[in-house]
Amino acid sequence: MTDPRERLEEARRVTLRRLASLTEDFDEVVAASLDTNADDEHDPEGATIAFERSQVGALVRQARERLAELDAALARVGDGSYGTCERCGRPVGAERLVARPEARTCIDCARLSRA
Structure with a gap:
């Protein structure tokens, strides 16, 4: 990476x-x-x-x-x-950061915020 x-x-x-x-x-x-x-x-x-x-x-x-x-x-x-999720404090994830380098949240928290 x-x-x-x-x-x-x-x-x-x-x-x-x-x-x-x-x-x-x-x-x-x-x-x-x-x-x-x-x-x-x-x-x-x-x-x-x-x-x-x-x-x-x-x-x-x-x-x-x-x-x-x-x-x-x-x-x-x-x-x-x-690289640290602003909601849960876990890692955002390398693949997510490659796809969306400005990501503030991990994929799980991003899904929750859209629901």
């Missing part, structure tokens, strides 16, 4: 690139909406532009949330608590 800090920093770099791309996409959608009829309700293209803006905005928010989670995971590496 590679160093957790390296995995987290790589995931952070990927997320930053994704966020930059999504932000550019969002700006393009907003700019496109300025060139169209501002009446989304009556403009057949307005609903599409509003939908695209909403979709890209949601993806931007998700990328920002992931970035915050990765930063928090890096802080846990620094304080020695990385």
